[in-house]
Amino acid sequence: MNTNVETFKYDNRIVRAFAIATIVWGIVGMSVGLLAAVQLFFPDANLNFQFITFGRIRPLHTNAVIFAFVGNGMFTGIYYSLQRLCKARMFSDALSWLNFWGWQAIIVSAAITLPLGFTTSKEYAELEWPIDIAIAIIWVIFTVNLIGTILKRREKHMYVAIWFYIATALTVAVLHIVNSMEIPWSWMKSYSMYAGVQDALVQWWYGHNAVAFFLTTPYLGLMYYFLPKAADRPIFSYRLSIIHFWALIFIYIWAGPHHLLYTALPDWAQSLGMVFSLMLIAPSWGGMLNGLLTLRGAWDKVRQDPVLKFMVVAVTAYGMATLEGPTLAIKNVNALSHYTDWTIAHVHTGGLGWNGFLTFGMLYWLFPRLYQTKLWSTKMANYHFWIGLLGMMFYIIPIYVAGVTEGLMWKQFNKDGFLQYPNFLETIVQVVPMFRLRAIGGSLYILGYVLMIVNLYKTAKAGQFQKDVEAQAVPFNKKSEESGSHLWHRWLEARPLTFTALSVVAILVGGLVEIIPMYLVKENVPTISSVKPYTPLELLGRDIYIREGCLACHSQMIRPFRSETERYGEYSKAGEFVYDHPFLWGSERKGPDLAREGGKYPDAWHYNHLDDPRSTSPGSIMPRYSWLLTQKLDTTSLPARIKALRKVGVPYPAGFENGPAQKDLQAQADKVVANLKTGSINADSDREIVAVIAYLQRLGTDIKSAPATQTQTTNAK
Amino acid sequence: MVENVLQDIEGVGLYGVISICIFFAVFIAAITWMMSLKKADLNSMSQLPLQDGSIPANRPQSKITNHE
Numbered sequence: 001m002n003t004n005v006e007t008f009k010y011d012n013r014i015v016r017a018f019a020i021a022t023i024v025w026g027i028v029g030m031s032v033g034l035l036a037a038v039q040l041f042f043p044d045a046n047l048n049f050q051f052i053t054f055g056r057i058r059p060l061h062t063n064a065v066i067f068a069f070v071g072n073g074m075f076t077g078i079y080y081s082l083q084r085l086c087k088a089r090m091f092s093d094a095l096s097w098l099n100f101w102g103w104q105a106i107i108v109s110a111a112i113t114l115p116l117g118f119t120t121s122k123e124y125a126e127l128e129w130p131i132d133i134a135i136a137i138i139w140v141i142f143t144v145n146l147i148g149t150i151l152k153r154r155e156k157h158m159y160v161a162i163w164f165y166i167a168t169a170l171t172v173a174v175l176h177i178v179n180s181m182e183i184p185w186s187w188m189k190s191y192s193m194y195a196g197v198q199d200a201l202v203q204w205w206y207g208h209n210a211v212a213f214f215l216t217t218p219y220l221g222l223m224y225y226f227l228p229k230a231a232d233r234p235i236f237s238y239r240l241s242i243i244h245f246w247a248l249i250f251i252y253i254w255a256g257p258h259h260l261l262y263t264a265l266p267d268w269a270q271s272l273g274m275v276f277s278l279m280l281i282a283p284s285w286g287g288m289l290n291g292l293l294t295l296r297g298a299w300d301k302v303r304q305d306p307v308l309k310f311m312v313v314a315v316t317a318y319g320m321a322t323l324e325g326p327t328l329a330i331k332n333v334n335a336l337s338h339y340t341d342w343t344i345a346h347v348h349t350g351g352l353g354w355n356g357f358l359t360f361g362m363l364y365w366l367f368p369r370l371y372q373t374k375l376w377s378t379k380m381a382n383y384h385f386w387i388g389l390l391g392m393m394f395y396i397i398p399i400y401v402a403g404v405t406e407g408l409m410w411k412q413f414n415k416d417g418f419l420q421y422p423n424f425l426e427t428i429v430q431v432v433p434m435f436r437l438r439a440i441g442g443s444l445y446i447l448g449y450v451l452m453i454v455n456l457y458k459t460a461k462a463g464q465f466q467k468d469v470e471a472q473a474v475p476f477n478k479k480s481e482e483s484g485s486h487l488w489h490r491w492l493e494a495r496p497l498t499f500t501a502l503s504v505v506a507i508l509v510g511g512l513v514e515i516i517p518m519y520l521v522k523e524n525v526p527t528i529s530s531v532k533p534y535t536p537l538e539l540l541g542r543d544i545y546i547r548e549g550c551l552a553c554h555s556q557m558i559r560p561f562r563s564e565t566e567r568y569g570e571y572s573k574a575g576e577f578v579y580d581h582p583f584l585w586g587s588e589r590k591g592p593d594l595a596r597e598g599g600k601y602p603d604a605w606h607y608n609h610l611d612d613p614r615s616t617s618p619g620s621i622m623p624r625y626s627w628l629l630t631q632k633l634d635t636t637s638l639p640a641r642i643k644a645l646r647k648v649g650v651p652y653p654a655g656f657e658n659g660p661a662q663k664d665l666q667a668q669a670d671k672v673v674a675n676l677k678t679g680s681i682n683a684d685s686d687r688e689i690v691a692v693i694a695y696l697q698r699l700g701t702d703i704k705s706a707p708a709t710q711t712q713t714t715n716a717k
Numbered sequence: 718m719v720e721n722v723l724q725d726i727e728g729v730g731l732y733g734v735i736s737i738c739i740f741f742a743v744f745i746a747a748i749t750w751m752m753s754l755k756k757a758d759l760n761s762m763s764q765l766p767l768q769d770g771s772i773p774a775n776r777p778q779s780k781i782t783n784h785e
């Protein structure tokens with residue numbers, strides 16, 4: 001017997017702190033989601049208050065749920081399981097608390113800045129540059145703490161959950177840094193360094209893998225730890241978990257192009273993305289089955305134990321979402337589903353089912369242990385389960401119906417060959433009842449969540465918190481482990497840094513195959529000579545468009561389908577976006593595409609429409625933007641904006657910002673005001689609405705003045 | 718939308734071929750690795766979440782099941 005037993009303590013305080021944070025931010029993020037959902041059938045629910053209008057709170061909802069709720073949930077699980085799997089306290093308590101408070105500070109700053117309109121507009125990466133830097137610093141702190149703990153572990157093996165944690169830490173860092181390259185023009189605003197097609201490729205390489213490595217891999221690690229704990233039996237197949245890990249992290253990165261089907265990406269890359277997406281079904285379902293089969297012979301427990309009930313539904317939702325994801329990546333399916341609510345339903349299967357239910361299961365399991373007591377009410381936890389499940393169904397099913405309805409109506413032609421529903425509004429009015437049902441589903445889900453808060457609070461009150469848990473283990477000798485027939489595995493496990501490096505290689509191989517064309521594409525986008533940089537007034541209007549989050553509902557990307565060209569005009573060309581920092585293609589249509597909006601309506605129509613959309617479009621679900629009519633346009637920062645854009649390659653002439661730009665701006669504003677006057681509207685030229693109208697009237701007009709041969713760079717499908 | 722804008726890059730098709738080759742090499746290596754592991758070791762590794770070394774006196778009992 002080895003007498004060299006060491007006694008040490010697991011840190012439960014940090015686990016409790018993250019658990020409380022996830023509970024608090026969860027209710028905030030979901031409530032904001034509900035407010036956004038209500039605005040989709042009752043636009044006045046914003047109380048005509050710009051800070052809580054859909055375009056601004058939609059990113060607040062996604063960021064709060066992803067980074068605050070799931071982020072803190074991930075840290076809760078990692079800080080609990082990592083210590084126990086390594087048989088060691090965290091590497092540094094100071095780093096643990098820096099991680100905690102830094103992360104909460106980032107969340108608070110997001111909650112303040114997003115409603116204020118400080119956004120980069122890039123989905124799930126909306127936070128502006130100072131917060132981006134803070135995220136990078138805090139993430140490095142977390143990674144150092146993670147790797148440090150693994151290095152000082154007393155357990156010779158690195159359990160598979162730890163592999164998933166390592167992959168998460170590294171990949172998120174790479175994704176975040178590459179996608180956040182931006183040039184600041186004020187203390188809280190910046191322009192993306194990439195433009196147009198390139199910006200879109202980088203963003204969706206990030207967006208896809210953020211889902212993979214923030215919402216999936218860390219939670220798979222948690223599944224591999226907490227499901228065996230809750231079921232009191234080891235994982236069904238450890239072999240399968242090894243394959244699950246390597247296949248998943250290796251394949252996932254390659255599948256990114258499926259977000260950009262029918263765009264400027266070359267055909268082979270689109271096909272590669274599609275094929276690898278389909279291949280992802282194998283490891284994903286391997287993982288799901290591994291989780292479910294862990295419960296073989298223990299299904300009687302599932303009937304009684306709410307912890308296992310939540311986990312079973314979570315793993316099942318993971319399986320459903322990972323079957324549906326590849327299905328949506330098939331080009332023909334994507335042609336129908338893209339821009340519709342189908343995508344929203346898909347992500348909520350993952351969000352509410354996989355991340356939500358796994359977090360709930362983990363918290364119900366964790367709190368009695370942290371507080372050394374029994375769960376206050378098993379009955380209440382069961383109520384939470386059923387109400388939550390019902391809520392999820394009420395959320396997802398109507399939104400699937402809405403998504404498919406939208407997709408089919410957009411593509412429907414009548415027997416004469418014209419669009420059956422030429423007015424986009426018709427297609428949205430049709431699905432408004434589904435939006436109402438969705439809000440009911442979301443409310444039920446939140447109701448269940450409130451029951452959990454009460455239950456966990458009562459559990460905590462009834463028990464006594466154990467801040468340090470004493471444990472014993474024998475330290476292992478690395479050198480003695482380097483023998484045997486499975487040398488490679490032992491060798492790798494004994495070298496976490498080598499393991500980490502190999503994981504990076506695995507994710508980078510797929511990443512590079514995508515990134516290299518991404519960097520080459522810039523020189524290969526055919527230029528269209530009539531495409532010019534935005535005028536100063538249009539630029540300011542565009543920045544307001546970004547501030548208001550218009551792209552949450554309006555895409556600017558006409559795909560090469562007849563149903564789209566009939567409705568919106570000529571399909572979008574890569575060369576049209578060369579000065580778009582950032583790109584504003586959007587991913588969803590709650591309103592029509594705006595890529596060819598310029599010149600479709602008079603200025604006065606836009607004025608009235610923005611003031612009260614229902615005055616020009618009865619039944620519209622667009623919020624009022626009446627504050628644009630009164631707020632003064634900020635022209636003082638114009639030189640800084642032009643300089644920043646020049647740095648990233650927009651060819652504004654030298655010295656343009658020192659005088660000529662202001663004159664140009666005034667002349668164009670006066671022109672808009674004169675146009676409005678012909679529509680019996682008296683407006684001041686220094687109001688924000690003038691800039692927004694100028695921008696909207698510019699959209700898609702450049703190529704109209706170009707010779708046809710210049711724009712026909714490739715054939716439409 | 719324009720597609721095939723990368724077709725002019727010399728040998729761009731090679732990326733696809735290289736991608737598939739790398740993928741299969743990794744896939745075969747992972748399978749080989751997995752099959753080379755000993756059952757006894759796999760069992761001991763899969764037991765890790767259930768043996769966290771904490772001193773039993775501190776372990777709570779669940780109301781429903783004894784998870785640990």
